[in-house]
Amino acid sequence: MRAAEAAGARAAAEAAGPARAAREPGPAPRPAAEVPAAGEGLAALTALFGETGVPAPLASRAAARLGPGAAAVLRGDPWRLLAVPGVLPRQADHFARRLLGQDARPDDPRRGRALVAHLLTEAAREGHTVTPAADVVTALERLQVPDPRAAVEAALDEADVLALTEEPAFDAGEDPDEDAALPEPEEILGLARWALAEEAAAEGFQRLTLTAVPLLEDDDVRELRSGLPEDRSLALTAALRTGVSVVRGAPGDIERTALAIASAAAGRGVRAAVAVPTDRAAADLAADGGAGDGPRVTSLHRLLEPRDDPSAAPGAVVFGRGEQRPFELDLVLVTDADGLDVELCAVLAEACADGTHLVLCAHTGAPPPAGPGSPLKDLEASETVPVVALDAAPPDGPLGALTAAVRGGELTPVEAPGREVVIVPAADAGEAVHRTVQLLTDSIPRALGIPPEGVQIVASSPGGEAGATALNAALKARLNPGPGKFAGMDPGDRVVVAAPLPHAAVGETGVVLGGGAHGLDVEFAGGMATLAPADASRLRHGWAVTVGLGRGTPRPAVIAVMSPEGLSRPAVAAAFGLARRHLSIVQAAGPALARAVRDTAAPERRTRLARLVMQ
Template sequence: MHAAEEAARAVRPTQAPAQPQAQPPAAPPDPREGPPEGPHEGLRALTDLFAETGVPAPLAARTAARLGPGAAGRLRDDPWRLLRVPGVGPRQADHFARAVLGPDARPDDPRRGRALVLHLLTEAARAGHTVTPAADVVSALERVQVADPRRAVEAALDEAEVLALTEEPEFDEEAFEEDAEPPEPEETLGPARWALAEEAAAEGFRRLTLTAEPLLDDATVKGLRDGLPEDRSLALTAALRTGVSVLRGTPRDLARTALDVAAAAAGAGVRAAVAAPTDRAATVLAAADGAAVTSLHRLLEPHDDPSGAPGAVVYGRGEQRPLDLDLVIVTDASALDVELCAVLVEACPDGAHLVLCAEPDAPPPAGPGRPLDDLEASETVPVVTLDAAPQSDPIGTLTEAVRGGDLVAVDAPGREVVIVPADGHEEAVHRTVQLVTDSIPRALGIPIDDVQVVTPTTGGDAGATALNTAIKARLNPGPGRFGGLDPGDRVVVAAPLPHAAVGETGTVTGGGAHGLDVEFPTGPTVISPADASRLRHGWAITIDQARGTPRPAIVAVMTPDGLSRPLVTTAFGLAHRHLSVVQGAGPNLAKAVRDTPAPPRRTRLARLMTQ
């Protein structure tokens, strides 16, 4: 399963309805469908439809969550809407359409072409792209036997879920030669949800930059800078004098500097806040300094969508109710996709200062876009890089070597780093279970609750799903009484909840008709039955879900799939006291560290910042 699919969110301020949504709301009721269906009646109708047409029953819940209570009626009217459901491809949708429409299901049906355009762009978004060249979309439509691809694109544009965008060409030296033909603008297409979010993020960054004034006078800033190293002094100055700034450095250096800047600003009367990716990360960061730290999710005040949009979370902070802050410092801001980034800048009032912290060459976010990298590439905001403190501990030494492209052996007399070879997926799973349930608690005295397994992917024979199955069988066997979960299971938030951000982990304590009882770092909460599908088993989670939340012990399961230098660096850097590397990737691990950067993404934010 795609990481972006796991982390799909519907985020928008309650008082700013123009904000983009992560999952489109259900379509308005069609009067021909009769009275609106409740969730139970809707799911029953959908289950019946799938039984009639031979669609696997487990797909019903996922389809209802994506298309809403009236999904069955909408699919009867347009069976190719099934392509909106993650995991459904053109062949399955065509088969379903033939089962629903019979001989009327034709390859040239306008509904098919329209749905395929959105499907292709959504698949590109799952790979991180916010836009795709129109020519690539047309070529892909031809390969799936769409007779008139241009007509299909026009039909998708008419639905307003797809936008056509013109990208002005970049000029190089050859373009200015006397006989050179000027390059033609490139037409691109993007899902409206992501294209609008990218525009909103750029607009917000420009607004904060233009409305910013120094938060403190020069004499006060000079006093705060006295005695600071040059890099820390530059970071403090950028935070207090400019509307938006980027701070790069190692996780430990960033955490220390973020807390110091916030404390210095607050001591001079500035309303400041430090926001971490999860409540657990915020707790760890606050414990190191006693500072006031919160999660970004909680800072934005999430709650249920009153419109009842399926899978939606809305934020109470926005244009009409901005944050009561002068300075916001976000740790691990490289994890922000364009949608959450748009919500964040919309919540910052005019004149507020925003500091975005990230490691150098950090992995891009799980969702589409790469806002932080684009912001830096636009050269419109100051970027301060902290001098890396010398690494004396084995975990830090290994992580910094990997960041530089080298996989080295480190001396770890206290077993801070242990490499565990694994020949194949089966052995990787076996070794991981052994480490979590026995070796690390017994040999190092680190409780199982403080051990987190991370891996590049969800699927596969040694992905997060397979690892969780094996760990549950040893630690907490059970029938999965509550939607596959049992009391005692560790869970991770795979799509945002009002109660917790993506990547937050907790423990199931009970459940019933009222929902699922989960103990999160901030305390107990009840997850409604409709929202429980946003949880997954969480003994093993993807590196994307884990980023920004260090743990005492990390078991990094390295398999050949999905490896890159930024991802490996992030995985190793999550360990605070101990790192076990289950080496199931063979020579591919060293090759990925040496040669494989993060995959490129097609985005627009850097261009939008300079328009």
């Protein structure tokens, strides 16, 4: 009943306006007259944190997550502080005690409700869209919640959390025992935004499959297939005849195939577009393919037409394309589709009109998305759409050979007479950081003629002594020292979008031009954008990025910094596969790197999409 009510509310909201991707959770916006101005709200929040001993730097993050009325929200419910990334339950409890005194009790319904949401949010950060209710209850007991079941009920009453059921799986090859008791369905919990996104994505895939008709006559398809290898012929046929299809292949090959399919279809009058992860990647693919008058090549973000909406909840990105205003396209091919979390996948499916053909293209062995869910893997597991694997072509040079070997589970040396691949050993994290700075500022520009702006550093982990954060700190000190006057950044800093913005997609890199009370001015590949002060918190320094932020945007040169943290075969293959001309591997992981490539796949995720698509 709760899921049905929430789905109904969601449908009503969609009918009233354009598609929204609430990419960061936040409270529902209050009427405009009640919401303080951003500056006033931040000042009130800073004062509140000063009263309660909360570190001042947390104010900007809390304002970005909870909105300009954050101070009032927290005074009414101090445990809402748990919605801010990085805040732990014990810290929220301390804040509540400072604010409420003796009225801050372990059995406060607000505490239990917030802890349930916190646990599910932490699970979502690991990629899960749902969690067994029993696991949540056990975790609440460890957090000394006196009545865990009451806490779950309090969370369900708020409608931000949904109770769902998971039917037991049966082995089709096993003879049922008539006398055996049937297993009970498992109760699972999920945050409403992810549960509803999975339902919307499933409905979208089903709708596109059922409403599809062939885009071209059989004679035209046969003519286009003539002379193509069998795998390309199958991919082209699936794209033109079925509503949803999946194509997998090697880095570079899959993008070229997507562009070739779109170009062939466009040449016969089909309205086609290729959507890639970032504006930078779109410009590179269009240049490589000589798109000219052919199909549109753009970032998925631009294709969805993001726009500013003052009424949106904090952190929400509002798209102009959706169910009420779908794409005016017959064929949409999306590259790096494994990088789509379930929410963005739902927005994409809803933006496709009835009869539009959607082709999801991805690299073989790609890592899962940074956000919750695993839509492409779930869609393949449902066996409801055609899946075409492109034949592996002979590796294209040392870079291709190394990446192919890693995808196959082997870390093998390759011959690189042109310095296409260089291994840089590092005894410890400090040496790894030193070597990385040296490669970016001196070795690669001097030896290969690739300027620093053509080099992307990709770290296996965001944290740690050789993670992306530590690398960026060292690179800023070397390349652009400054006080961090504008939200911790200075003109000349390279930045990356770490959470969606109306102006740019996650993973888009840019350079800070300046800033002030009006916001932060950043030059992205798609042009200059001015970010509101609260939105600046969605940027990170971007000389070094994680695999999740770097994926889908190849660069002339890549420095892959491999530390023991965050290693897996898909992550290593994705990092290596971003290099177009040169790859330097700063090896600070020792034997852990080879073990990860050989033995460590991406962790499994708990999701519902595969079952939903099959219903």
